[in-house]
Amino acid sequence: MEDFGSHAIFEKLVNMPQATVHLLRHGEVHNPDGVLYGRLPEFHLSELGREMARMLAEHFRQRAENGARITYLAASPLDRAQETAAPTAEALRLQIHTDERIIEAENYFEGMKVTKAELRRPKHWPRLVNPLRPSWGEPYKQQASRVMAAVQDARLRAIELADGNFGSAGPEAIMVSHQLPIWATRLNAEGKPLWHDPRKRECTLTSITSLVFDDDGTLLRVQYSEPAASLLPGAASTPGA
Numbered sequence: 001m002e003d004f005g006s007h008a009i010f011e012k013l014v015n016m017p018q019a020t021v022h023l024l025r026h027g028e029v030h031n032p033d034g035v036l037y038g039r040l041p042e043f044h045l046s047e048l049g050r051e052m053a054r055m056l057a058e059h060f061r062q063r064a065e066n067g068a069r070i071t072y073l074a075a076s077p078l079d080r081a082q083e084t085a086a087p088t089a090e091a092l093r094l095q096i097h098t099d100e101r102i103i104e105a106e107n108y109f110e111g112m113k114v115t116k117a118e119l120r121r122p123k124h125w126p127r128l129v130n131p132l133r134p135s136w137g138e139p140y141k142q143q144a145s146r147v148m149a150a151v152q153d154a155r156l157r158a159i160e161l162a163d164g165n166f167g168s169a170g171p172e173a174i175m176v177s178h179q180l181p182i183w184a185t186r187l188n189a190e191g192k193p194l195w196h197d198p199r200k201r202e203c204t205l206t207s208i209t210s211l212v213f214d215d216d217g218t219l220l221r222v223q224y225s226e227p228a229a230s231l232l233p234g235a236a237s238t239p240g241a
Helices: 007-014 047-065 079-092 122-128 140-162 179-189
Strands: 019-025 069-075 096-098 171-177 208-213 219-225
Touching (some): 019 140, 047 079, 069 140, 140 171, 179 208, 179 219
Parallel strands (some): 019 171
Antiparallel strands (some): 019 208, 208 219
16 A cells, blocks of 8 residues: 655645647648648648647747746647657747647548549448548547547646646647547547538637646646648648548
8 A cells, every 4th residue: 555654645646637638730731632641741830830840839838927837839740740840849848748649630532532423433442431430531539549549648747847846737748649639639638429411510720728637637628729820721631531
């Protein structure tokens, strides 16, 4: 049994701070052919995407100046996520930790231009039999599970790196990921069905889905914001997966 004779140890265990993990979607990608790029390499941010990333870095910098204690930054290994994270890393003087668990979803249609005509081709029909799973890619439950595991680890790491200086609302972590894994994680966190219409995802480019946790790691609420909303009109809408 743990020895709680030390008052300092007891206080540390029972007073762990509330923490927030921000799931940040990457910026616009240079994708002139409009393909579903998924996990393919060499899909980089467009100039607009880089401007979005800079705007998000300024957003987080201002929050830090106003007392937010942002201590941990992670990104998917894909180019677009790493490039989105870079300005924030510079602004907050944080290292980018690469986390494979927040990578884009696997998708059978990766590299294709997914049109109605393409989907009518008989060779694709076996992949379309179960949209609830979905049968064309990584199961939604699997995506939500891996991302939430990464989120919980980021929460603990943010607390550790805060080193007792928790700011006004507890330490915070930023994780740069992708639309579908973020959306599946949010739906799961809110207790909603994971199957959905991709056109109705509330997860725009460089949007922030914030998971706010209690001191024991229990999710208190989900918050959503779009700090780069002014740059969204005219941005490419092709999803990664």
